[in-house]
Amino acid sequence: MAGKTLFDKIWDAHVVDEIKDGPSVLYIDKHLIHEVTSPQAFAGIEKRGLKVFRPQNTVATPDHNIPTVDQHLEIKDQLSRFQVNKLTENCNRHGITLYGLSHPFQGIVHVIGPELGITQPGMTMVCGDSHTSTHGAFGSVAFGIGTSEVEMVLATQCILQPKPKKMRVNVEGELSKGVSAKDVILYIISKMSASGGTGYFIEYAGSAIRSLSMEGRMTVCNMSIESGARGGLIAPDETTFEYIKGREFAPKGSDYDEAVKKWKKLKTDDDAVFDAELNFDAADIEPMITYGTNPGMGVKISSHIPEESKIEKSELLSYQKSLKYMGFAAGEKMVGKAVDYVFVGSCTNGRIEDLRVVADFVKGKKKADNITAWIVPGSKQVEKQANEEGITQILEEAGFKLRQPGCSACLAMNDDKIPEGKLAVATSNRNFEGRQGPGSRTMLASPLTAAAIAVTGTIIDPKTLL
Amino acid sequence: MPSEKFTYIESTAVPLNIENVDTDQIIPARFLKATTREGFGENLFRDWRYDRNNQPKADFVLNDNKYKGTILVAGKNFGSGSSREHAAWAVHDYGFKVVVSSFFADIFKNNALNNGVLPVQVSAEFLDLIFGEIEKNNKTIVIVDLEKQEIILKESGKKENFEINSYKKECLLNGYDDIDYLLNLKDKIAAFEESK
Numbered sequence: 001m002a003g004k005t006l007f008d009k010i011w012d013a014h015v016v017d018e019i020k021d022g023p024s025v026l027y028i029d030k031h032l033i034h035e036v037t038s039p040q041a042f043a044g045i046e047k048r049g050l051k052v053f054r055p056q057n058t059v060a061t062p063d064h065n066i067p068t069v070d071q072h073l074e075i076k077d078q079l080s081r082f083q084v085n086k087l088t089e090n091c092n093r094h095g096i097t098l099y100g101l102s103h104p105f106q107g108i109v110h111v112i113g114p115e116l117g118i119t120q121p122g123m124t125m126v127c128g129d130s131h132t133s134t135h136g137a138f139g140s141v142a143f144g145i146g147t148s149e150v151e152m153v154l155a156t157q158c159i160l161q162p163k164p165k166k167m168r169v170n171v172e173g174e175l176s177k178g179v180s181a182k183d184v185i186l187y188i189i190s191k192m193s194a195s196g197g198t199g200y201f202i203e204y205a206g207s208a209i210r211s212l213s214m215e216g217r218m219t220v221c222n223m224s225i226e227s228g229a230r231g232g233l234i235a236p237d238e239t240t241f242e243y244i245k246g247r248e249f250a251p252k253g254s255d256y257d258e259a260v261k262k263w264k265k266l267k268t269d270d271d272a273v274f275d276a277e278l279n280f281d282a283a284d285i286e287p288m289i290t291y292g293t294n295p296g297m298g299v300k301i302s303s304h305i306p307e308e309s310k311i312e313k314s315e316l317l318s319y320q321k322s323l324k325y326m327g328f329a330a331g332e333k334m335v336g337k338a339v340d341y342v343f344v345g346s347c348t349n350g351r352i353e354d355l356r357v358v359a360d361f362v363k364g365k366k367k368a369d370n371i372t373a374w375i376v377p378g379s380k381q382v383e384k385q386a387n388e389e390g391i392t393q394i395l396e397e398a399g400f401k402l403r404q405p406g407c408s409a410c411l412a413m414n415d416d417k418i419p420e421g422k423l424a425v426a427t428s429n430r431n432f433e434g435r436q437g438p439g440s441r442t443m444l445a446s447p448l449t450a451a452a453i454a455v456t457g458t459i460i461d462p463k464t465l466l
Numbered sequence: 467m468p469s470e471k472f473t474y475i476e477s478t479a480v481p482l483n484i485e486n487v488d489t490d491q492i493i494p495a496r497f498l499k500a501t502t503r504e505g506f507g508e509n510l511f512r513d514w515r516y517d518r519n520n521q522p523k524a525d526f527v528l529n530d531n532k533y534k535g536t537i538l539v540a541g542k543n544f545g546s547g548s549s550r551e552h553a554a555w556a557v558h559d560y561g562f563k564v565v566v567s568s569f570f571a572d573i574f575k576n577n578a579l580n581n582g583v584l585p586v587q588v589s590a591e592f593l594d595l596i597f598g599e600i601e602k603n604n605k606t607i608v609i610v611d612l613e614k615q616e617i618i619l620k621e622s623g624k625k626e627n628f629e630i631n632s633y634k635k636e637c638l639l640n641g642y643d644d645i646d647y648l649l650n651l652k653d654k655i656a657a658f659e660e661s662k
């Protein structure tokens with residue numbers, strides 16, 4: 001019999017029951033919740049007269065719908081305030097740990113899980129948010145779910161879920177200077193398209209992936225969903241174990257040693273077979289940027305928007321619609337376009353390493369006059385560390401506006417909206433029409449690219465400045 | 467959510483011939499501040515449907531009186547993006563019972579099924595055919611028969627089978643719900659926790 005993939009091993013170890021010709025009953029180790037996708041789930045279980053089945057397995061924080069200024073004051077927007085208060089009430093009533101707005105652990109769910117050591121190898125994790133795939137960087141099976149499924153987990157700590165197919169994406173070789181994890185994943189998605197991963201769970205492997213820091217691996221796994229995949233994971237290794245060591249909720253002392261022994265076994269067997277396998281060469285990857293309105297529409301910054309003749313017939317309408325929305329022409333070159341906003345933040349690139357990259361680049365420089373630059377740390381801990389390392393000061397001196405932690409302009413549920421028609425370069429993960437505010441136009445890129453553009457005011461390949 | 471039983475639908479259809487319709491288009495994030503499941507239909511496809519002054523955009527299909535019905539026919543990769551179930555609620559609340567496409571994003575598919583909306587995945591050719599017939603005749607009747615797993619164009623008689631796993635089919639036909647199913651397994655779940 002062929003060996004098992006890492007995904008199979010974790011999934012199979014969590015199957016409580018199987019329905020013939022139907023989904024599996026999957027046990028969930030950790031459940032993260034936030035204010036936007038949980039209220040209807042709490043209402044659902046309460047309507048059935050139920051309590052949360054395993055409150056200790058759920059952790060909550062508000063992130064999507066919160067202001068990023070004056071967080072110590074009452075939230076001004078009435079609906080947002082109501083939703084955030086609802087989360088507090090629900091958590092209190094059901095005995096769920098909540099890191100509220102004033103708590104030092106508050107932040108974007110996918111940033112705080114790893115930084116607090118909640119996310120650990122071999123776990124199953126879910127959250128009512130598609131970027132739950134981020135946690136796969138630790139060798140866990142983590143994926144986003146809908147609110148009915150949040151309700152299932154609250155009620156039974158399980159969900160019904162069909163087992164996805166398995167894909168492996170190998171990136172071998174060495175990444176060149178100026179190329180980051182974000183470029184790697186934008187490159188992969190540009191090759192796979194925004195639907196190429198649908199039905200699959202991806203394992204990322206190869207020497208280029210191994211060489212990434214945990215932050216970089218999180219960036220890669222985070223955007224798995226942008227290829228349509230349910231999630232992505234990377235086998236844990238020394239980099240993983242080192243990152244986890246000493247974190248708030250990580251196992252300590254001999255428990256940690258025991259855990260590492262177990263975690264070391266978490267890898268795909270040599271003879272395991274995947275349903276699909278893709279191979280990329282790290283040397284082909286350059287700094288990337290998107291030109292259209294889905295994350296699959298990415299190109300090398302140094303190149304051009306593809307000509308219409310290069311687009312598959314079935315994609316043609318979407319392509320034309322995208323260019324019309326973005327105000328771009330087929331075949332146009334990317335470099336030199338004037339940009340209005342730079343947004344550094346989100347669960348893709350709002351971690352301390354990302355802020356360091358930006359600070360390193362802009363140190364002693366000033367942002368261009370035409371640019372409004374926002375930096376939004378992914379969590380209170382990131383914010384604190386940025387203050388301690390002097391990053392905050394560097395960024396402020398360069399003319400960047402620092403905001404308080406939250407999802408912010410990534411989805412523009414709060415006041416952090418890119419105005420209609422304005423062009424933004426964002427380190428987040430989605431460039432959908434209106435994602436950053438009605439009529440806003442978004443181009444996705446790495447923190448280094450964003451920093452370079454903030455300084456020059458136009459699209460530029462950061463490699464030319466290194 | 468326990469939903470109405472779903473068996474057989476015969477209706478004219480609304481054609482949305484656009485690919486990669488993402489969840490931010492189905493229901494923009496700024497409408498996700500509600501804490502109940504109701505009322506999202508009003509804002510379905512909000513920014514395609516209304517201009518900045520909240521006036522209906524004449525060129526969008528939901529504003530075109532020619533097209534009505536409980537079946538939405540959409541281009542490939544419908545529902546990509548966010549896990550927000552609000553997208554499925556909006557589709558349902560607006561009055562659609564079926565979405566037909568040649569490809570659905572996984573999470574949207576689950577969310578739709580959990581809300582009594584049937585995602586019918588057809589071949590690219592059959593999808594083209596449906597769009598073609600509706601374009602020729604906006605009164606084209608589409609039949610979706612869940613029992614037989616068939617989608618039929620009534621006038622031309624052209625049809626195709628679609629897949630659905632038998633568990634989900636049972637749930638829809640009977641109006642069952644996953645949580646009831648899971649609640650019956652509580653002892654088994656507790657035993658599983660013990661054995662870990």
Ligand code: SF4
Pocket residue numbers: 063064108109110129131346347348406407410411428429
């Ligand atoms: S930062 Fe953006 S992508 Fe990440 S959880 Fe928040 S809204 Fe979603």
